[in-house]
Amino acid sequence: MAKTILEFEKPIAELEEKLVEMRKVSDSLHIEPEIKIIEEKVNELKESIYKNLTRWQRVQLARHPDRPYTLDYIYLMTRYFIELHGDRGVKDDKAIVGGFAQLGDQKVMIIGHQKGRDTKSNVFRNFGMPNPEGYRKALRLMKLAEKFNKPIITMIDTPGAYPGIEAEERGQAEAIARNLFEMSKLKVPVIVVIIGEGASGGALGIGVGDRILMLENCWYSVISPESCSSILWRSWDYKEQAAEALKLTAPDLLTVKVIDRIIPEPLGGAHKNHQEMADTLKAVLLEELKPLQKIKPDKLIEQRVEKFSQMGKVIE
Amino acid sequence: MAWFKRSKQNIDPESRKNDLPDGLWEKCSECAEIFHKKQLEQNLWVCSKCQFHFRIGSAEYIKVLLDDDSFKEINKKVRSADPLQFTDTKKYSDRIAGVMKSTGLYDAVRTGTGKMNGREVALACMDFKFIGGSMGSVVGEKIARLIDKAIKSKLPVIIISASGGARMMEGALSLMQMAKTSAKLAMLSEEKLPYISVLTDPTTGGTTASFAMLGDINIAEPKALIAFAGPRVIKQTIGRDLPPGFQTSEFLLEHGFIDTVVSRKELKNTISTFLELVS
Numbered sequence: 001m002a003k004t005i006l007e008f009e010k011p012i013a014e015l016e017e018k019l020v021e022m023r024k025v026s027d028s029l030h031i032e033p034e035i036k037i038i039e040e041k042v043n044e045l046k047e048s049i050y051k052n053l054t055r056w057q058r059v060q061l062a063r064h065p066d067r068p069y070t071l072d073y074i075y076l077m078t079r080y081f082i083e084l085h086g087d088r089g090v091k092d093d094k095a096i097v098g099g100f101a102q103l104g105d106q107k108v109m110i111i112g113h114q115k116g117r118d119t120k121s122n123v124f125r126n127f128g129m130p131n132p133e134g135y136r137k138a139l140r141l142m143k144l145a146e147k148f149n150k151p152i153i154t155m156i157d158t159p160g161a162y163p164g165i166e167a168e169e170r171g172q173a174e175a176i177a178r179n180l181f182e183m184s185k186l187k188v189p190v191i192v193v194i195i196g197e198g199a200s201g202g203a204l205g206i207g208v209g210d211r212i213l214m215l216e217n218c219w220y221s222v223i224s225p226e227s228c229s230s231i232l233w234r235s236w237d238y239k240e241q242a243a244e245a246l247k248l249t250a251p252d253l254l255t256v257k258v259i260d261r262i263i264p265e266p267l268g269g270a271h272k273n274h275q276e277m278a279d280t281l282k283a284v285l286l287e288e289l290k291p292l293q294k295i296k297p298d299k300l301i302e303q304r305v306e307k308f309s310q311m312g313k314v315i316e
Numbered sequence: 317m318a319w320f321k322r323s324k325q326n327i328d329p330e331s332r333k334n335d336l337p338d339g340l341w342e343k344c345s346e347c348a349e350i351f352h353k354k355q356l357e358q359n360l361w362v363c364s365k366c367q368f369h370f371r372i373g374s375a376e377y378i379k380v381l382l383d384d385d386s387f388k389e390i391n392k393k394v395r396s397a398d399p400l401q402f403t404d405t406k407k408y409s410d411r412i413a414g415v416m417k418s419t420g421l422y423d424a425v426r427t428g429t430g431k432m433n434g435r436e437v438a439l440a441c442m443d444f445k446f447i448g449g450s451m452g453s454v455v456g457e458k459i460a461r462l463i464d465k466a467i468k469s470k471l472p473v474i475i476i477s478a479s480g481g482a483r484m485m486e487g488a489l490s491l492m493q494m495a496k497t498s499a500k501l502a503m504l505s506e507e508k509l510p511y512i513s514v515l516t517d518p519t520t521g522g523t524t525a526s527f528a529m530l531g532d533i534n535i536a537e538p539k540a541l542i543a544f545a546g547p548r549v550i551k552q553t554i555g556r557d558l559p560p561g562f563q564t565s566e567f568l569l570e571h572g573f574i575d576t577v578v579s580r581k582e583l584k585n586t587i588s589t590f591l592e593l594v595s
Contacts, residue, residue: 163545163553168563171573173524173544180498181530185506200482200491201525201544208495222482222491222522232404232484246487247400256399258488305499309460311492312453313399 004065008049008057009268015042050268053217055243055252059225061217062196063159066271068278069128070097070112070155073195076278077285078103078110084141086133090170093134095126095158096206098141100150104286109145111138111206112155112195128197129162132175135205139179142186151189151289154206159224161202176205183208184308185301189292191285194218194250194259195270210304211288212258214250215281216265220258221248258311261288344368360580369537369580371517374426374441377476381439381584386431390465391458395422399453400487408485411447421446423454424479427462429471433588438466440475444518449479451523452486456493459527463500472510472591473501477528481521494526501530510594512587515542515565515574533575533590535583536565542574 005013015038022035053061061067074081078101085092098111113130116122138154145152161172183190183206190209198207198220214220223231228246229238247253250262263284266273295303343350346368351359360380361370372380378387395412402408416422424446429438440462442449459475466473482490504511513531515524517540525544528534536542543563551558561567568574578586 161544163550165550165554165558165562168543168545168550169571171529171571174529174573176525176544177494177498177527177529180495180526181502181505184495184499185502201494201522204491204494205525208499220491221487223484228404228484238404242404245400245402245404246484248487253488256489258492305503308492308496308499311496312456312486312489313397314394314453314457315397316394 006057006060006064008053008060012042012045012049012268015045046267054240055219055247055249056225056240058217058249059197059219059243061269062219064269064271065117067196068270068274069117069157070110070114070195072274073112073155073278073281074099074101074110076275077282078108081110084144085137087136087140089136090133093126093130093137094124095128095130095162096134096138098138100145103153104282106286106289107150108289109141109150109152110155111141111152113158113203113206115157115196126162128158129160130158130202130205131162131164131167132170132172135161135175135179138206139182142183142190146186146188149188151191151293152186152209153191153193153285154209156192156194156198156203156207156220157196158199158202159197160199161205173201176201179205180208184305187297187301189289189295189300190304191288191292193263193281193285194220195281197224199224208304208308210292210300210307211260213261213263213284213288214253214259215263215270215277216250217269218250219243219248220253221246256311256313342370344370362580367538367579369517369539371444371478373443373445373478374421374476377441378426378430378439380580381474381476381587382430382432382437383434387428387439388430389426389428391427391461393422394454394458396452396454396486398485399489400485402485402487404485411485415446419443419445423458424449424451424483425455425458427458429465429469432474432584432591435588435591436469436471437591438462438469438471438473440473442476442478442523444478444480447483449477449523450481450483450490451479451493451526452483452490453493455479455483456490456496459497460500463497463504466509467504467507470507470509472512473504474512474514474587475527475531476514476516477519477523478516479519479521479523479528481523481525491522494522497527498530501527505532510591512590514583514587516540518542520544520546529573531575532594534573535586536568536574536577537583538565538577538579540565542568 081101083099115128116125192209194214225239225243228242253259270277344363347366349365515536
């Protein structure tokens, strides 16, 4: 896998490179003490950089091309996954995947946005931007989960619903709206996890649930910082300011109660260790599922509607 | 335009417009016919020559749809709390204060109950002139409370949309208003109460992708722009021109997302008749 290094990670990468070189020659030169010093320095640097990320830096981490995507989590967390395809109307949207799987001792339905890793797979996945049939497939699978009384886990990671001619013709807006409407009255528990980018309606279209979880280095908002910059500042150059103003990170969203819980990532981001990230997520999901399954369907729906009703802030 | 200056003034686009006394006359932006304001109001702000529907606000729609003086507004003074302390080129709180002053409105929707041909209904009307009719916490909250009231009093709900979508300045909280209003509509539907969505020019973005598309019947005014992604964004993304008539009411009718396109003059009677038929 090609490693992508973000601008703010460069000092770390440089030191790590130096370490590799030093280790190569350490036997002949006896420089272990020096190596130790640099190792400590790397750790200090990592701590100081990753604990003080700006909002825009987090956006970059959320988009990191080496980050685990929905199918990675499914393969790392579950067994017996059967992917289910198609909306039964138009086609199979490759930007949303889903199916039943065994997660620990639980049988669940997992649905999520899916991005590609390289140009070819990104074109195949439409860069994780669903068309209406993606949302309709997701809803079909949710109804299937409801029929068999299995909890639903959705994973959000999209730069947005696709803005295209066919998407409009086939009712992008209606497809998303329908999902919001139907998801709010599903009789089974729904856990939503933001695993990367959560851009606007395209994200929310599979984002109505009983518990909203968010990985540490993700963003979720009404618009991307770039588009916000282009509209409000009339220039693409204010994305950092837009990211700050939108308050789109996990800690921000926990404060305004849009999300319920932040899931920690390995130091440096989820892409640094896929297995560790998946193990953490799996443990959290199993822990979150237990109490939800004890709630009766009517109560569950009532609480879900109430949860979203509480969101927002007004002055009387 | 600082780098060049017109050497002589040979065209003055303003001169013709200035012939009309300010505030009394309006020009149809389709066929350029000029109307006296009173005449236009009598015709429900529709051009009598080309049937172009002028953009109007909540005050006008209340007149169009409800029996005279029957509107009782609720939650009138609910207003934005600027939850993110948002600033772009301007502070959001200043922007709000300015728009409140210039429009005399508290936010982009007004809600209440009233009589429609004698039948009690719950009505929400959006105002596009209030920050592009954008939906933030206030719009979401007022619509949610209206639906709660409708459920409690067993009333049908009518929402007139005119909106650019979710309001950027309240970030994710604006986005959540889409979920909130849709969830409330789901509860209304469980009570078997009718919901009529009226889509007017323009209805786009998060508003279309939530309550505006969820009517038991979706009614659109003629030739309104109705979209998820705006035409400019789509054009940028796909890099080619859009087909004529794309994202108009008639286009959505043809593709199956609108039940009927109804002229403003027929709106009240169409809704009234529908409510009668399902009651």
